[in-house]
Amino acid sequence: MKALVAYSSNTGVTAEIAERIGEVLSSEGFTVVLSDLKKENPNPEGYDLVLVGSGIKMGQWIKESKQFLAVNHQMLHGKTALFVSCGDAAVPKKKANAQTKYLDAVAEMYSIEPVSTGLFAGCFKWNKYNFFVKQLVKGILKEDGVIGVNTSEPLDYRDWTRIETWARELAGKVR
Numbered sequence: 001m002k003a004l005v006a007y008s009s010n011t012g013v014t015a016e017i018a019e020r021i022g023e024v025l026s027s028e029g030f031t032v033v034l035s036d037l038k039k040e041n042p043n044p045e046g047y048d049l050v051l052v053g054s055g056i057k058m059g060q061w062i063k064e065s066k067q068f069l070a071v072n073h074q075m076l077h078g079k080t081a082l083f084v085s086c087g088d089a090a091v092p093k094k095k096a097n098a099q100t101k102y103l104d105a106v107a108e109m110y111s112i113e114p115v116s117t118g119l120f121a122g123c124f125k126w127n128k129y130n131f132f133v134k135q136l137v138k139g140i141l142k143e144d145g146v147i148g149v150n151t152s153e154p155l156d157y158r159d160w161t162r163i164e165t166w167a168r169e170l171a172g173k174v175r
């Protein structure tokens with residue numbers, strides 16, 4: 001079986017998640033093609049499973065992932081999983097809204113009935129931000145009760161076991 005893992009990522013966080021998902025699917029017997037939608041425009045035809053992922057910025061999917069869904073949604077019906085990495089997934093009181101806004105609403109907007117959706121807590125890579133973005137992110141984190149962050153290293157909320165389990169269960173659903 002063939003799987004396409006197509007993603008857009010601003011600071012590399014979702015890219016690393018996509019790679020890990022790809023590794024799990026390979027170990028489950030899938031032939032996996034990883035595709036960075038900022039660089040490529042893959043054709044989803046001929047794949048048994050298509051995963052589309054995105055980082056979230058200011059409440060939005062990255063535009064290349066949205067474009068991929070807009071262009072290909074008819075071909076994606078019945079064989080697609082959606083996943084995002086974002087800050088809100090790491091905040092208990094914001095999680096449910098993140099699932100609705102970043103996954104359920106996006107699936108509905110493009111008329112996709114996903115096989116599965118993955119809401120993953122992301123990572124803040126301070127070295128990728130300019131001064132203003134750093135201040136903005138620190139402000140958002142402060143509202144969420146995260147104060148005095150050490151910006152000399154990434155603030156990484158990714159739960160790799162959860163991500164791997166999700167990918168393994170997805171493989172099981174499709175096989």
Ligand SMILES: Cc1cc2nc3c(=O)[nH]c(=O)nc-3n(C[C@H](O)[C@H](O)[C@H](O)COP(=O)(O)O)c2cc1C
Binds near residue numbers: 089137
């Ligand atoms: C400028 C900026 C805006 C962000 N806006 C949001 C947001 O609106 N909601 C959210 O949950 N996370 C937000 N985040 C957190 C990112 O979604 C998170 O860091 C994600 O893992 C980034 O993935 P990427 O590097 O693949 O794009 C924001 C991060 C930055 C730097």
